[in-house]
Structures are given as structure tokens and as C-alpha cells.
Amino acid sequence: MLELKNVSKKYKNNEVLNNINLAINNGEIVSLLGPSGCGKTTLLNMILGLTEVSAGEIIYNNEVIQNKPMHKRDFNIVFQDYCLFPHLNAYENIIYGLKNLKKNPYDKKVTDLIELLELRPHLYKKIHELSGGQKQRVSIARTIAMEPKILLMDEPLSALDGVIKESIKDMIQKIAKTLNLTTIIVTHDPEEALTMADKVVVIENGKVAQFGTPDNIINEPKNKFVEQFILNQLKVKRNHIYQLFGASYGA
Ligand SMILES: Nc1ncnc2c1ncn2[C@@H]1O[C@H](COP(=O)(O)OP(=O)(O)O)[C@@H](O)[C@H]1O
Ligand SMILES: [Mg+2]
Structure with a gap:
């Protein structure tokens, strides 16, 4: 299990991430979802070991790792x-x-x-x-x-379109599940997050707004930000997604 406990990140006086708490089970596909600039890449790079945490702990299978160098963590990333x-x-x-x-x-x-x-x-x-x-x-x-023990991906689909995007999305899911590989995928696109991941972390301005299954996020958005972000981003796609999860509002 990968755990983040009160993880924060400051660049000089700019607090980019604030008290992030997460627990990701081995073999899970988890998506970090949020608008541009909310801190997704920073969070991914802190898990990878490329960026230092300013406060808090990162724990992997009961071992505290936030001071462990990147190559000793055995995680690996697909860069954007x-x-x-x-x-x-x-x-x-x-x-x-x-x-x-x-x-x-x-x-x-x-x-x-x-x-x-x-x-x-x-x-x-x-x-x-x-x-x-x-x-x-x-x-x-x-x-x-x-x-790698954990596969990290930063916006793996953002440069692709249409059919190619769908097919690569399916491949990522298939490989992660076949290998039982813990996979953390950064995206700004709710459709990608909600259709690929077992769990989604919605990030609002450096904080976790909601951490739950796609069903949770769609049917029980925790606050206005989650609801609005998903609605605004999905726009025309929303009716399809809502039908998929059986939700009634927003149609
Ligand atoms: N190396 C850095 N030095 C200073 N500020 C940074 C650095 N990297 C990212 N930031 C700032 O942190 C915030 C979050 O960035 P980032 O994690 O890249 O967001 P996202 O991936 O969600 O678009 C932004 O305001 C960005 O300008
Ligand atoms: Mg980014």
C-alpha cells in the first residue's frame, strides 16, 4: 500500500500542495484529476522521488520513503x-x-x-x-x-485523439490489471479519469477535494467544486457518462 500522510509542498512561499492524505492499495489504478496548475504533476513527482516533499510522509508497504532516492524506490514514470x-x-x-x-x-x-x-x-x-x-x-x-512496483503516468493520453486515445486507454487498463500493477495516472480530463481508474482523487487548488470510486464522484460529489469541475469539463460527453453510472442529475 502507498500512503501519503499530510504531504505538503511549497516552492519558496507558494504552497502548491496542502496536507494531502491518500491510501492506494497494491494493484489499484488511481487517477489524479484536476484543472491545470492544481498540483497533479508535483504530487506525481513527489511519489516518484523527483521532487522533495516540504512536509509529511510517504509510506510504501510500511516503509517511510520520502527521503529515499528515486532509483531505490523502484517506481517508474511515463513522462508527458x-x-x-x-x-x-x-x-x-x-x-x-x-x-x-x-x-x-x-x-x-x-x-x-x-x-x-x-x-x-x-x-x-x-x-x-x-x-x-x-x-x-x-x-x-x-x-x-x-x-516498477508502481507505474506513474503524467497525462498519458493528452497528446492523442479519438480512436487512438481509446485504444491506448484500453491497453493501459489491460496491462495494469494483467500485471496487477499499481498505477497512478494524472489527467485533467474527467472522462479519462472516470473510465480508467478504480479510484479518483479530485484535486482542488492543492487539496484533495474528493477521493473515491468513479461511482462515488459522479453520484455523490462532495462539494460544488467537484460537481462543477466534472460537469463543465464533460459538457457534451456528460449525458453518456451519467447514463453509464446511472446518475440522474445533470441530464
Ligand atoms: N519547479 C517549480 N518551481 C516553482 N513553482 C512550480 C514548480 N513546479 C510547479 N510549480 C507551480 O506549482 C503549481 C502546480 O504545478 P503542477 O504540479 O505542474 O500542476 P498541474 O500538473 O496540475 O498542472 C503551479 O502553480 C506551478 O506554477
Ligand atoms: Mg501537469
Whole structure:
């Protein structure tokens, strides 16, 4: 279990996150949802170990980890802009990190991942020869090949559209559930959060406005902010989503 206890973050005098409390069970998909600038990336980077916490504790499987360096936490992230190596092909990108970890790049786990992400036809392409969706799948494969204990993703779908977005969303869900991988996904899009995650953390201006299942959030929004944020963002999509969860208001 990953626990955040009264975690706060200040940049100089600017308090970006204030007393965040969360408990995420192993194998859960959790989405951090909120408007731009509310602190989602900062929170994700503190869990990863890239950004220091100003106060509070991060605990993973009963071990206090907020002072542990990033590489010793064994979590891994898919960055928003993919961060692939342009001089290597897709396959070389996927197995890049495995040598350092003394893991076998020909392991069945890696080939299974390539199949799951439907990357076999693209393995020997250079990065500039890949579409956005293909780049994103390579980036996901590279990250999961390292077998992180927690998979972190920062806006993994934001640069994609339509059918591609749906298919990558399904792949992420399928892999996370097949591997029983704890997955934390940052997004500003309620539809993504509510349809992908087991639980959603709605963040309002550096604070947790609500932490619950998609059903909870839709049917029992805790305050006006949660209700309005979801409604405003969903706009035309809302009727469909509301039908999906059986909610009656807002239609
Ligand atoms: N390294 C930094 N130094 C100072 N302020 C920062 C830094 N990173 C983020 N911030 C500020 O923290 C707030 C939250 O940013 P961020 O976590 O990136 O939000 P989100 O990912 O939800 O859009 C913003 O006001 C941003 O300007
Ligand atoms: Mg962000």
C-alpha cells in the first residue's frame, strides 16, 4: 500500500500542495484529476522521488520513503512528452534500461509486453518514423519492462485523439490489471479519469477535494467544486457518462 500522510509542498512561499492524505492499495489504478496548475504533476513527482516533499510522509508497504532516492524506490514514470531516445529504434528504446538492472531483454515478459502493446510491426522503426500513439506505446513498454512496483503516468493520453486515445486507454487498463500493477495516472480530463481508474482523487487548488470510486464522484460529489469541475469539463460527453453510472442529475 502507498500512503501519503499530510504531504505538503511549497516552492519558496507558494504552497502548491496542502496536507494531502491518500491510501492506494497494491494493484489499484488511481487517477489524479484536476484543472491545470492544481498540483497533479508535483504530487506525481513527489511519489516518484523527483521532487522533495516540504512536509509529511510517504509510506510504501510500511516503509517511510520520502527521503529515499528515486532509483531505490523502484517506481517508474511515463513522462508527458515520451522522452524517447531519437538515435535508437523502438526496440532498443524498450530494452534500454534493462541492462543496468541486469535483466534479460529476451525475457518472455518483454516479448509479452510487446505483444500486449501491439508493437511487433514497429520494433525496428526509428522514433521519428513512429506516430504519436506508437511513440506513447513504446514509452509505456520501456517503463513497464523495468518492472516498477508502481507505474506513474503524467497525462498519458493528452497528446492523442479519438480512436487512438481509446485504444491506448484500453491497453493501459489491460496491462495494469494483467500485471496487477499499481498505477497512478494524472489527467485533467474527467472522462479519462472516470473510465480508467478504480479510484479518483479530485484535486482542488492543492487539496484533495474528493477521493473515491468513479461511482462515488459522479453520484455523490462532495462539494460544488467537484460537481462543477466534472460537469463543465464533460459538457457534451456528460449525458453518456451519467447514463453509464446511472446518475440522474445533470441530464
Ligand atoms: N519547479 C517549480 N518551481 C516553482 N513553482 C512550480 C514548480 N513546479 C510547479 N510549480 C507551480 O506549482 C503549481 C502546480 O504545478 P503542477 O504540479 O505542474 O500542476 P498541474 O500538473 O496540475 O498542472 C503551479 O502553480 C506551478 O506554477
Ligand atoms: Mg501537469
